Amino acid sequence: MGKLTxxxxxxxxxxxxxxxxxxxxQLDVTNILxxxxxxxxxxxxxxxxxxxxxxGSLPHILFNMYxxxxxxxxxxxxxxxxxxxxxxxxxxxxxxLIYTLVNYYQFNGIYDLFINAGLNxxxxxxxxxxxxxxxxxxxxxxxxxxxxxxYSLYHTPxxxxxxxxxxxxxxxxxxxxxxxxxxxFLPIPIAxxxxxxxxILGDLFFGMTKYSVGNIAHFAHIGGALIGFIIAYYWKRNQxxxx
Numbered sequence: 001m002g003k004l005t006x007x008x009x010x011x012x013x014x015x016x017x018x019x020x021x022x023x024x025x026q027l028d029v030t031n032i033l034x035x036x037x038x039x040x041x042x043x044x045x046x047x048x049x050x051x052x053x054x055x056g057s058l059p060h061i062l063f064n065m066y067x068x069x070x071x072x073x074x075x076x077x078x079x080x081x082x083x084x085x086x087x088x089x090x091x092x093x094x095x096x097l098i099y100t101l102v103n104y105y106q107f108n109g110i111y112d113l114f115i116n117a118g119l120n121x122x123x124x125x126x127x128x129x130x131x132x133x134x135x136x137x138x139x140x141x142x143x144x145x146x147x148x149x150x151y152s153l154y155h156t157p158x159x160x161x162x163x164x165x166x167x168x169x170x171x172x173x174x175x176x177x178x179x180x181x182x183x184x185f186l187p188i189p190i191a192x193x194x195x196x197x198x199x200i201l202g203d204l205f206f207g208m209t210k211y212s213v214g215n216i217a218h219f220a221h222i223g224g225a226l227i228g229f230i231i232a233y234y235w236k237r238n239q240x241x242x243x
Contacts, residue, residue, distance in 0.1 A: 004069065005076040007085045012065050015161065018053045019061050030054070034157035035096055037103060039125065042157075048096040049089070054159035064161040071165070071172040078175065079235075087171065088164050091228040095163020098223025103153050110142070110150040117141035128154045163220040167228025169196055174232045200225050 004012075022029050035051035036043040055061035076084035114124045117138045127133055128151060133142065172179070173196035180189035190198075203218040203225075 003073075005073055005081070005084075007076050007081040007088070008068055008072050011068060011085075011088065011161075015053050015055065015061060015065060019055050030157060030159070034159045035099070036157045037107065037154050038100065039107075040154055047157075048093050051096060051157070051159050052089075052092040052161045052164055055161070056159055060160060064165050067165045068161065068168060072168045074176060075168060075171055083235075087228070087231055088168065090231055091167020091224045092161065092164030094227030095166070095220040095224030096158070098226065099158060099163070099217055099220035102219040107150055107153045110146050113141050113146065114138075158217045158220060160217070160220075162217070163224030166200075166221045166224035167231075169199070170225045170228040171232035172196075174229070174236055 018029075018033070021027075031042040032044070033047065033050040033054050035047040055064065072084065072088070075087070079087070111124060114127070115121075119127075119136060119138075123136065127136065131151060133147065173192040177191065177193035179192045181192055181195045200222065203221045
């Protein structure tokens with residue numbers, strides 16, 4: 001940590017503007033900038049970038065921007081602004097893509113149940129838009145839990161820089177593995193090489209089980225961490241070595 005570097009400063013400024021301005025102007029830009037499910041009418045390819053600058057609450061943006069500053073500063077100082085920005089956006093894009101792939105897999109598993117029950121694609125989309133299966137004879141082919149899941153996948157957009165920040169976090173752990181970090185709920189310093197895997201394993205656990213607290217895009221975190229690890233590991237072993 002230390003002086004606010006140029007790349008991180010500009011990322012934070014854009015995030016703050018896009019968080020504050022819509023509230024001051026009473027504009028809802030969620031349908032335009034948040035990352036929607038590809039079958040949703042509001043989906044746009046640009047959202048893989050813009051969702052990284054959207055946040056749902058003050059704690060959400062504060063946590064992400066603090067993580068970006070705390071773990072990204074030494075990386076930008078080491079790599080330089082251009083390489084850091086390339087890394088940051090690569091991790092964020094990877095997070096969005098992997099998040100979408102996981103959602104698509106889950107969506108298709110339930111979507112096939114509708115098709116097997118005799119519905120076509122237009123019928124399924126109509127049901128998801130209306131939020132009810134009334135008027136369709138499904139013969140109990142879809143449980144309420146399954147319907148709630150596919151409805152959520154279709155309608156819930158993703159926002160936040162968390163995926164990109166997780167990439168930064170992993171890169172920090174690779175280059176500064178012995179740096180001491182403290183868990184909020186366990187204020188005992190833990191080396192980054194232990195702290196970071198614990199966080200990622202936690203996301204994997206909560207993403208694959210029903211125990212997640214709140215509407216958290218765990219697989220976006222995992223996606224950002226994975227892409228961040230691949231790039232940082234390659235740079236560490238090859239051309240982008242520290243000076």
